[in-house]
Amino acid sequence: MYGLINQGIEDLIIENHGEEIWQQIKTSASVNVENFVGMNSYPDDDTYKLVKAASQILNATQDQLFEAFGEFWILYTAKKGYGSLLDMVGNNFVEFLQNINQLHGHIQAMMPELKPPKFWCSDIKNNSLRFHYQSDRPGLSHLVIGLIRGVGKKFDIAVEIEQKKSKTSENDHDEFFVKY
Amino acid sequence: MDSKTKYTIGLDLEEFSTVFPFHIIFGENLEVYQVGPSSREIFEIGNGSKINEFFHIKYPDLPFSVPEILNHSKSYFILESIKLPINLRGQMLRLKKENLVAFIGSPFSSNLENFNKSGLKLSHFATHEPIIDYLLLLQTQKTSLDDAKLLSEKILIKNKSLKKTKDELEKHTQNLEEIVCSRTKELETEKNKAETANRAKSEFLSKMSHELRTPLSSIMGFTQLMLHSKKNPLTEPQKNDIRQILHSSQHLLELINDILDLSQIEKGKLSVFMEPVSLHDLYTEILGLVKPIADKAGILLIDEITTNNGVYVVADRIRLKQILLNFLTNGIKYNKPKGWISAFSEILENGKLRINIVDTGKGIAEKNLKNLFNPFDRLGEQFSSIQGTGIGLALAKQLITLMNGEIGVTSNLAEGSRFYVDLEIDSNATAKVFSNTPRAVELPKHKMEGKKKVLCIEDNPRNLKLVERILSEHENLQLLSAPDGEIGLDIARSHQPELILMDINLPGIDGYETFQQLKKFEETKKIPVVAISANAREEDIQRALDDGFQDYLTKPIKIETLLNTVKKYLEPQ
Numbered sequence: 001m002y003g004l005i006n007q008g009i010e011d012l013i014i015e016n017h018g019e020e021i022w023q024q025i026k027t028s029a030s031v032n033v034e035n036f037v038g039m040n041s042y043p044d045d046d047t048y049k050l051v052k053a054a055s056q057i058l059n060a061t062q063d064q065l066f067e068a069f070g071e072f073w074i075l076y077t078a079k080k081g082y083g084s085l086l087d088m089v090g091n092n093f094v095e096f097l098q099n100i101n102q103l104h105g106h107i108q109a110m111m112p113e114l115k116p117p118k119f120w121c122s123d124i125k126n127n128s129l130r131f132h133y134q135s136d137r138p139g140l141s142h143l144v145i146g147l148i149r150g151v152g153k154k155f156d157i158a159v160e161i162e163q164k165k166s167k168t169s170e171n172d173h174d175e176f177f178v179k180y
Numbered sequence: 181m182d183s184k185t186k187y188t189i190g191l192d193l194e195e196f197s198t199v200f201p202f203h204i205i206f207g208e209n210l211e212v213y214q215v216g217p218s219s220r221e222i223f224e225i226g227n228g229s230k231i232n233e234f235f236h237i238k239y240p241d242l243p244f245s246v247p248e249i250l251n252h253s254k255s256y257f258i259l260e261s262i263k264l265p266i267n268l269r270g271q272m273l274r275l276k277k278e279n280l281v282a283f284i285g286s287p288f289s290s291n292l293e294n295f296n297k298s299g300l301k302l303s304h305f306a307t308h309e310p311i312i313d314y315l316l317l318l319q320t321q322k323t324s325l326d327d328a329k330l331l332s333e334k335i336l337i338k339n340k341s342l343k344k345t346k347d348e349l350e351k352h353t354q355n356l357e358e359i360v361c362s363r364t365k366e367l368e369t370e371k372n373k374a375e376t377a378n379r380a381k382s383e384f385l386s387k388m389s390h391e392l393r394t395p396l397s398s399i400m401g402f403t404q405l406m407l408h409s410k411k412n413p414l415t416e417p418q419k420n421d422i423r424q425i426l427h428s429s430q431h432l433l434e435l436i437n438d439i440l441d442l443s444q445i446e447k448g449k450l451s452v453f454m455e456p457v458s459l460h461d462l463y464t465e466i467l468g469l470v471k472p473i474a475d476k477a478g479i480l481l482i483d484e485i486t487t488n489n490g491v492y493v494v495a496d497r498i499r500l501k502q503i504l505l506n507f508l509t510n511g512i513k514y515n516k517p518k519g520w521i522s523a524f525s526e527i528l529e530n531g532k533l534r535i536n537i538v539d540t541g542k543g544i545a546e547k548n549l550k551n552l553f554n555p556f557d558r559l560g561e562q563f564s565s566i567q568g569t570g571i572g573l574a575l576a577k578q579l580i581t582l583m584n585g586e587i588g589v590t591s592n593l594a595e596g597s598r599f600y601v602d603l604e605i606d607s608n609a610t611a612k613v614f615s616n617t618p619r620a621v622e623l624p625k626h627k628m629e630g631k632k633k634v635l636c637i638e639d640n641p642r643n644l645k646l647v648e649r650i651l652s653e654h655e656n657l658q659l660l661s662a663p664d665g666e667i668g669l670d671i672a673r674s675h676q677p678e679l680i681l682m683d684i685n686l687p688g689i690d691g692y693e694t695f696q697q698l699k700k701f702e703e704t705k706k707i708p709v710v711a712i713s714a715n716a717r718e719e720d721i722q723r724a725l726d727d728g729f730q731d732y733l734t735k736p737i738k739i740e741t742l743l744n745t746v747k748k749y750l751e752p753q
Contacts, residue, residue, distance in 0.1 A: 080326075081326070095301075102302055
C-alpha cells in the first residue's frame with residue numbers, strides 16, 4: 001500500500017491517543033519505519049501489522065479500527081490537500097459513490113503500483129442503494145463501511161450500512177445495502 | 181488504403197458532445213450555434229447568445245473576430261471566462277461547409293480550487309481529458325513536498341536533539357573526567373598518605389625492633405655469661421632461674437625478629453636468597469627442633485617427608501625453615517591433647533611441590549579462613565592462654581610470595597587443619613647439602629702464643645662489657661677496645677691486634693668506612709675483621725661479606741659462637 005494509507009493510520013492514532021502510543025504500536029508491530037512517505041509503496045503486511053498491534057494496545061477489534069480509519073480517510077485526504085479533488089468527485093452522496101472508481105483511475109495514473117479496489121453501485125433508489133466492493137486484499141470490508149459512513153458525513157447525511165454479502169469462494173465481492 | 185476517408189470518426193451529436201463536452205460552435209457574427217453540455221452547464225451559454233459575452237481571447241492577443249481567429253487557426257487558444265475563475269484552452273477549427281468556427285477545448289487551471297469555485301466535477305470532463313491527472317500530479321507532488329518538508333523538520337529536530345544530547349554527553353564526559361581526575365588525585369593523595377603512614381609504621385617497627393634487640397642482646401649475653409661462668413658458678417636452682425630468663429628472652433627475640441621481618445617486607449627491603457633446598461635435610465633439621473616441643477606437649481609427629489630423599493625445592497632455606505616451623509609450632513599449640521601432626525609432600529599437576537602439614541586441632545571456622553594470613557589477627561585466640569602475636573602466618577605468606585610460591589589452608593571445625601606451601605621443584609639439583617657457612621678466608625697460620633690481642637670497636641658500653649666478659653674466660657687473650665671507628669683505627673695501627681671485632685653502627689665513621697680505612701694501611705690490612713651487628717637481615721650480612729669482612733656475627737651475641745669465631749681466627753687448624 002502507498003504510504004498515504006499508513007500516514008492516515010498514524011494520524012488517526014496520534015490524533016486520538018498521542019505520539020507515545022503510536023510509537024508503542026510501531027514497536028509492537030516491528031515496523032521499523034521512522035516516517036512514512038505518502039508516495040512510497042510499502043508492503044501490505046506493514047499496514048495489517050500496525051492495525052493488529054493497535055487493536056492489542058488500544059483494546060479494540062481490528063474491524064473497529066478499520067471502520068474508524070475508513071471514516072477518517074475522507075477527512076484525512078482532504079487534510080493532505082486532496083479536498084478539492086474529492087469535491088470534484090460528485091455533487092452528492094450517490095454521485096460521489098458512483099465516481100470513486102473514476103477517481104481511482106486518475107490516481108492510478110499517478111501511482112503506478114496502486115492496486116485500487118473496484119466500487120460500483122446498483123439498485124439506486126431515492127434513499128437506498130447497493131454498494132459493491134471488490135478487492136484482492138482480505139479483511140478490509142469494515143474499512144469500506146467506514147468509508148461509506150465518511151462520505152455520508154461529507155454530505156451531512158446519516159447512513160445505515162448493512163453488509164449483505166461477503167467475499168467467499170462463491171461471491172467474488174462484498175455487497176452492502178446502504179440506506180440514507 | 182485511403183486513411184482520410186476510412187478512419188475519420190463519424191460521430192453523431194451525442195457522441196461528439198461526450199468527447200468534447202466543452203465545445204462551442206459559433207458563426208461570423210460570434211453567435212453561438214452549438215454548445216457542449218459541460219460548457220452549457222458551467223458557463224450557462226445558450227444557443228443564439230454571443231460567445232464574446234462569455235469569453236475574452238486571452239491568447240493569442242486578438243479581438244474576438246472570426247476573420248482574426250481564422251487567420252490564427254493553427255494557434256493555441258485560451259478563452260478567459262468573464263464570470264468564472266477558469267479558462268478554456270484548446271483550438272479553433274473552421275467548419276468550411278457550414279461557414280462556422282468550432283472551439284474544441286476544455287477548462288484549465290493550475291489550481292483545483294478554481295474548478296470547485298466554478299462548479300466543475302469529474303463528470304463534466306471527457307474521460308480522455310488529462311487535466312485531472314495533471315492536477316492530481318501537481319497535488320501529489322505538493323503532498324510529497326510537504327512530506328519531505330515534514331521529514332526535513334523532523335530530521336532537523338532530531339539533529340538538534342542529537343546535538344543537545346551530544347553536547348550534554350560531552351559536558352558529562354568532561355565533568356566525569358574532572359571528577360575522575362579529582363578523585364584520582366584524592367586517591368593518590370590518600371594512597372601516598374597511607375603509604376607514608378605504612379612506611380612510618382614499618383620504620384617505627386623496624387627501629388623499635390632494632391632498639392629492643394640491643395638491650396635484649398645484653399640481657400641474653402649476660403644471662404649466658406652467668407650460666408656458663410666458671411669463675412662464679414651458679415647453684416643449680418639459680419641456673420634453672422637463669423634458663424627461664426634465657427628462654428623468655430629467646431621467645432621475645434623471636435617475636436622481635438618476626439616484627440622486624442614483617443616491617444622489612446612492607447618496606448620492600450626484605451629479599452630472599454633462592455637456592456635448591458633439600459627437603460629431606462631441611463625437614464630433618466626442623467624435626468630436631470620441634471620434636472622436643474611436640475613430645476613435651478604429647479603430640480605425635482608423623483613424618484612422611486624425610487622418607488623421600490633427593491627432593492629439592494627452589495626456596496630461601498632459612499625462610500622456608502621459618503615457615504614450616506611456624507606451621508608445626510602452631511600445629512602443636514592448637515592441637516587437641518594426644519593429637520598428631522602429619523607432614524607429607526606431593527607433586528601437583530602444575531609441577532610444583534606441595535608440602536602439607538596436617539594437624540588434629542580444633543580447626544578454623546570458614547569465615548575466619550580469609551583473615552588467617554592477615555597480620556595481628558589471631559581469630560579470637562588473643563583471649564586464650566595460647567601465646568602468639570598473629571604475625572607468624574602473615575609473615576609466612578609474605579615470605580612464600582617472595583619465593584614465588586603459594587600458601588594455603590583447608591580446615592574443618594573439630595577435625596583439624598591442613599597448611600600447605602607450593603614451591604617450584606629444582607629437578608636438576610644434586611644431593612649436595614647447601615651450607616650457609618660464610619666463606620672462609622686464608623689466614624696466616626700460627627698457634628696462639630702468649631697473649632693474643634683482640635680489638636673490639638663498639639660504642640655501646642654494655643655490649644663492650646659483654647664481649648670483654650666473654651673473652652675474659654680465656655686468659656691468653658688481651659682485649660683492646662675502642663668506642664668509635666677513628667679511635668679503633670688508631671689502636672689497630674698502633675697495636676696491630678690479631679683480630680678485630682667491629683660493630684657496624686658506630687658514631688662518626690661507621691663500621692664499613694672504618695674497615696675500608698683499615699685495608700688502606702700496610703700494618704692493618706691483613707688483620708681479620710669480624711662484624712658484629714644487630715642487623716640480622718640477609719642483605720646486611722651479604723653486604724659485609726662482599727666488602728671483605730671475614731665473618732658476621734649477629735646480636736644478641738651467643739657466647740659459644742663468639743668464642744668459636746675468635747678461636748677460628750686466632751687458633752686456625
